[in-house]
Amino acid sequence: MKTNFDLVVVGTGPAASSTAMKCREAGWEVAMIDSRPYGGTCPLRGCDPKKVLVGAAEMIDGMERMGGKGVVPGATINWSELMAFKRTFTEPVPDGTVKKLHKAGIHTFHGRASFADEETIQVGEDQLTGKHILIASGAKPVELPIQGIEHLTYSDEFLELDALPKKIIFVGGGYISFEFAHIAARAGAEVHIIQRGAQPLKNFDPELVDLLVKSSEENGIQIHLDTEVKSIEKTGAAFTVEGIKEDESFKLDGDLVVHGAGRVPEIDDLNLEKGNVDWEKKGVSVNEYLQSVSNPRVYAAGDAAATKGLPLTPVASMEAQVVTANLLGGNQRTPNYDVMPSVVFSLPKLSAVGLSEEAAREQGYNVRVNKIDTSEWYTYKRTNERYAMVKIIIDEDSDQVLGAHLLSREADELINHFATAIQFKLKTEDLKQMTYAYPTAASDLGSML
Known part of the structure; x- marks a missing residue:
């Protein structure tokens, strides 16, 4: 037809x-x-x-x-x-x-x-x-140059698992791996993340990523950096992942191997x-x-x-x-990519919007960086959160927020406030005058600026 x-x-x-x-x-x-x-x-x-x-x-x-x-x-x-x-x-x-x-x-x-x-x-x-x-x-998931890729489980299949395996290996250090790893770990599984390079979650602030890695490891997630997977073999119901870690052979057995290396x-x-x-x-x-x-x-x-x-x-x-x-x-409208808030729903959460510190400097802005460890602030101390940090990128000349990078259990909601500030080019002076309900995470915004 x-x-x-x-x-x-x-x-x-x-x-x-x-x-x-x-x-x-x-x-x-x-x-x-x-x-x-x-x-x-x-x-x-x-x-x-x-x-x-x-x-x-x-x-x-x-x-x-x-x-x-x-x-x-x-x-x-x-x-x-x-x-x-x-x-x-x-x-x-x-x-x-x-x-x-x-x-x-x-x-x-x-x-x-x-x-x-x-x-x-x-x-x-x-x-x-x-x-x-x-x-x-x-x-769709990127095809990996690995022998035995037919043994990989993909994200949509993970979300349909009727039973959670005892030991799970995630190949790749992207947001899918981190989110699923934190879910699986809290559900009682032994969890490993294998990252080919030195830093996972490359679209996020490296310093905050390092804190998330530290927090993840303290919660039982084992993260193998600088490790390249070469093959996956199946023996019975189990799998063996082999590769190279810092020029030495690497081998890890598990009950499930999940693709988390990007799409x-x-x-x-x-x-x-x-x-x-x-x-x-x-x-x-x-x-x-x-x-x-x-x-x-x-x-x-x-x-x-x-x-x-x-x-x-x-x-x-x-x-x-x-x-x-x-x-x-007719062709009249173009997309605006200035504001794209992004969140990794790990525990704690990691979020970002706008420019990184490096990008802001490369673009010639007169940059001020407010990097604050907020773990001792009331918002996080009251629920005993060990890791919480913000990094706010501000243009000194215009007094406007250029970027925001957050790590905390409130990072997913807070990033939207910074997205609004960037979208509407609000000055930090204006944001500081805003009255927020207290005690809420948003009521900390003025102190971050």
Whole structure:
């Protein structure tokens, strides 16, 4: 069957769906394609289900920290019950998404999408011709040069484990490894993280990362730095990871080996060359309007697009708003990447927004850095948190916040206040005059500036 549409969307995550819905509201005929259950990574196998598991880990962590301070530790995570609770969030998503799309009059197709020519997407036996095409296909785990990669478990599979293995090895020191490692450790597993380089979590402030590594190790997570994995072998139900650590052989046995070494755009099976769509390592090559540089009918957003944007759901949603505006009104709007708050939901949490100290100096700003150990502040001392630190990057000339880097159990919420300050170019003098409810984490902001 061959069908003509105003817009064909590859992907069904939040970014893809928002563009599809807006264009449909404008009267366009819209088709959406996904080879997996509808809803996308974040609601089904990413940030949303992960945060459910993090919530349970936080409760265990809080009781452990407050042991001897009035709270008696002893509660444990029942993994199967926790996973059943998680599924109450994820299981309704695919049907709910499809019903919402059908109610709006959007046509849905299941299967692998690939270009047949510059204006046609092939899905099984169907050919969908689009005046415009949006590629919002997301990302997938990067392929690792390791013998035995078929023995790796991936993040979406980890989030579906019916039982938690006793000993888990994470390959790669990215945010997926750290988040899952803290969850698994609080649930009673022995946990190892293998990081090829000297520093994990490379997009975050090195000093705060070092503190997080120290805290992680004190909570039983074993982190192996400067260690390169060469092979994974399976013996019975167990696995052996072998590699090189500081020029010496390295060997580690475990019950599960999880891929946590980063993700890449999921575009390699789209037959982009047939669609005359140029691409690069970071995704589809786009101009400032998120339009393909080689095929003007094609746009890309989110992890599938080669932009300055971080691989985060809010960034993908922002890019989708830009694409929607440009589809409906012509190319006029460009994305703004100045404010992209990012959080590692470890325990404690690590967050960042804006410029690093190094980037601020490289860009010629007259920089003041407020680096403060806040672990003795009331906000953190009252719950016996050992590690808490902030590093605020300020432009002395304009008195504006350029960047903020936080480590604490409150870092996820606090980073949004700094994102607001950067977005609206607020002066620190103005922020200090703000009256916050007390005692709250936000009431500390003035003292950080």
